[in-house]
Amino acid sequence: MLPHFDVRPRCQISHEWGKIGLKSEPRDVSVLRTIVSPWYDTLWDGPGMSAEGGLGPNRVTAAAIQSRGTDLHSILSKTDARIEGKMTGMLQKQRRLILNQQGQDAMRRAGRVNASLMDYIRPHVKAGITTGRIDELVVQWTSDNGHTAATLGYQNFPKSCCTSLNEVICHGIPGDEELKEGDIINIDVTTIVDGWHGDQSETFLIGQVSDEKKAVTQCAFDCMHLAIEALTPGCTVSKIGETIVPEAHRRGFSVVREYVGHGLGKQFHLDPSIPHFPNRQSRIDRLFPGMCFTVEPMINAGTRYARCDKADGWTVRTKDGRPSAQFEHTVMMTEDGPEILTQCNDGPHKGHQF
Numbered sequence: 001m002l003p004h005f006d007v008r009p010r011c012q013i014s015h016e017w018g019k020i021g022l023k024s025e026p027r028d029v030s031v032l033r034t035i036v037s038p039w040y041d042t043l044w045d046g047p048g049m050s051a052e053g054g055l056g057p058n059r060v061t062a063a064a065i066q067s068r069g070t071d072l073h074s075i076l077s078k079t080d081a082r083i084e085g086k087m088t089g090m091l092q093k094q095r096r097l098i099l100n101q102q103g104q105d106a107m108r109r110a111g112r113v114n115a116s117l118m119d120y121i122r123p124h125v126k127a128g129i130t131t132g133r134i135d136e137l138v139v140q141w142t143s144d145n146g147h148t149a150a151t152l153g154y155q156n157f158p159k160s161c162c163t164s165l166n167e168v169i170c171h172g173i174p175g176d177e178e179l180k181e182g183d184i185i186n187i188d189v190t191t192i193v194d195g196w197h198g199d200q201s202e203t204f205l206i207g208q209v210s211d212e213k214k215a216v217t218q219c220a221f222d223c224m225h226l227a228i229e230a231l232t233p234g235c236t237v238s239k240i241g242e243t244i245v246p247e248a249h250r251r252g253f254s255v256v257r258e259y260v261g262h263g264l265g266k267q268f269h270l271d272p273s274i275p276h277f278p279n280r281q282s283r284i285d286r287l288f289p290g291m292c293f294t295v296e297p298m299i300n301a302g303t304r305y306a307r308c309d310k311a312d313g314w315t316v317r318t319k320d321g322r323p324s325a326q327f328e329h330t331v332m333m334t335e336d337g338p339e340i341l342t343q344c345n346d347g348p349h350k351g352h353q354f
């Protein structure tokens with residue numbers, strides 16, 4: 001559902017489109033909404049006008065404005081210059097997310113390298129290996145190939161990958177823990193290749209695991225692929241959450257909200273934010289050809305709520321201690337639809353049954 005917006009900004013804003021870098025009025029009015037509606041947060045800062053559940057910025061209607069005794073035209077004309085400045089900035093920011101041919105090729109290379117690293121790690125993920133040893137393998141392969149691990153030192157993260165065991169949702173720190181029969185473990189690797197990022201993760205089953213662990217792993221895998229498949233050029237980011245939430249719930253599982261996917265490129269984490277549930281911003285943000293982002297649903301067997309370890313500041317666990325699984329791919333939107341940049345040669349492909 002698109003935000004309720006029965007007053008078209010086009011009518012009120014007096015600039016020429018050229019001034020904000022558009023050749024003509026954008027065909028897709030959601031582009032305008034994207035640009036204008038965050039600004040409404042500051043335009044409508046009166047009581048009751050900015051709360052998410054109340055008359056949020058996207059629910060401003062002519063009636064609501066009139067009931068406050070305010071005339072939209074007069075507000076917009078007074079703030080034209082401020083809106084135009086903001087629009088220019090936001091458009092430029094959005095444009096930077098759309099990569100040119102060189103950027104796209106560089107992201108394809110980064111994705112391929114990162115996928116080769118995952119293929120290298122995979123046979124080692126067995127009972128008896130420690131998570132610290134897995135990290136050493138990541139360090140060694142990455143430096144042997146002349147690349148850099150993005151997580152090492154990222155916001156002071158101490159290791160070169162994340163290893164998230166059983167009830168750990170994400171950001172587990174490699175250490176002394178030994179993998180044993182019955183565990184599930186997510187390994188998340190991110191490589192910087194000539195300045196560009198490839199980011200992916202996979203959940204591994206160690207030997208025979210419980211039906212619950214297997215089902216939650218299958219669910220995370222299927223949800224990731226279903227969500228990627230649902231994307232079309234220019235679609236809203238919310239397509240992802242709209243696909244994942246009903247599927248996870250249908251299987252009796254929950255979707256983590258506190259941690260989300262992200263745009264990426266020369267930086268590890270960029271706009272747009274990619275929540276795996278629909279929210280207001282994801283109904284506005286669009287995935288245009290040339291944009292790169294991750295789809296990385298974290299699916300919990302029990303409650304969706306998470307708790308971050310106070311002692312290490314990183315490890316995120318399910319609040320109820322029940323298992324959690326995740327898969328992640330880096331995806332590029334193209335004119336023909338989504339392209340997975342981090343597809344491995346080995347390992348599970350779409351349709352895989354665990």
Ligand code: MF3
Pocket residue numbers: 151152154155157161162171188189190199294296314328
């Ligand atoms: N790789 C994770 C992601 O998918 C981020 C890990 S950040 C770290 O976004 F600092 F925890 F390593």
Ligand code: CO
Pocket residue numbers: 188189190199200201328
């Ligand atoms: Co990752």
Ligand code: CO
Pocket residue numbers: 199200261262294296328
């Ligand atoms: Co990521």
